[in-house]
Amino acid sequence: MKEGMSHDTGQDVTPLAQRILAIFRAREGGIVSGEELSVFLNVSRTAVWKHIKSLKALGYRIDALPSQGYRLMASPDILLPAEIAAGLATARLGKRLLCFAETDSTNMIAFRLAEEGAEEGTVVIADAQRRGKGRLGREWSSPPGVNLYCSVVLRPPIPPVAAYQLTFLSAVAVARAVERTTSLSPRIKWPNDILINGRKVAGLLNEMGAETEKVNFVVLGIGVNLNMRRDQFPRELRHPASSLLLEGGREVGRVSFIQALLRELDLLYGLYLSKGDEEIRAEWLARCDIVGRTVMVSCRDYTLTGTVTGIDDNGALLVRLPSGVEEQVLSGDVTILEAKG
Ligand code: BTN
Helix, strand or coil: CEHHHCCCCECCCCHHHHHHHHHHHHCCCCCECHHHHHHHHCCCHHHHHHHHHHHHHHCCEEEEECCCEEEEEECCCCCCHHHHHCCCCCCCCCCCEEEEEEECCHHHHHHHHHHCCCCCCCEEEEEEECCCECHHHCECCCCCCCCEEEEEEECCCCCHHHCHHHHHHHHHHHHHHHHHHCCCCCEEECCCEEEECCEEEEEEEEEEEECCCCEEEEEEEEEECCCCCHHHCCCCCCCCECCHHHHHCCCCCHHHHHHHHHHHHHHHHHHHHHHCCHHHHHHHHHCECCCCCEEEEECCCCEEEEEEEEECCCCCEEEECCCCCEEEECCCEEEEEECCC
């Protein structure tokens, strides 16, 4: 279902089909007769059959066993609220989940919903994006069926200057989710790249609606290359890019990945609200290789080279130039020139 057809609700399994799935799952692979389903759900056998058909059309493998009933053999790895919500252990995030087969950009939808008053924890997911937004006005390659493109609405009670802390928070959450779902070891590159073996597998684009003193909402935009194959990457990429499949040699379930990611975001956001950003910043720094390295930073109007001495309280990169002067860099593209000595 395209975004224009269902802007507010996205696509999902119908409520009745969700109940059918719940019955199948309670049977743990067992057979459920058409008669039982029609009694449990209080609908006709024909209605049951129609909903089974709609589930099959979405990719659920349901066997019909003559004169016995139906059996759920496999669920598709498609991003649907019913699949994601089943087994999602979060306190705040994902209470409202919107999934689209295709959209311009999940950040654009989440931003619009947040402006319209969407509650904290609203999550927008798309199977594909036509105009996925990357940092610094770049495009984020978003082919269907393989990756994760999601945006989360948060309403933290913080001033705009502190909003960068949520970028650190989402980077740590992505790194943790990669560790939960693969045996890979992700690293973070300032300000918001997740790398594996030096290649970028995920990027974050946080956008904010704010007044002078107060954040109204933050949209955490997260793109993770899960199962993208080499031939699916655009030719012209500024930095080496990869996917969890290419780095780990195994497909990663998209539903399990988003569940792990929402769980980690939820835990970290709870920690952030109760204790501030100290522990998250410490974990971010421990996962980041940049301090002590010689780097080249390409900013909008200039490029500089120097050694990274730290990250300041605004999330800016501190770079000591060969002259000894320390520069504060708020945004730019970092290339690491030389490993730590
Ligand atoms: C980067 O350039 O590194 C940031 C990429 C962020 C991409 C994600 S995909 C989901 C969300 N929607 C977008 O349009 N962009 C972000």
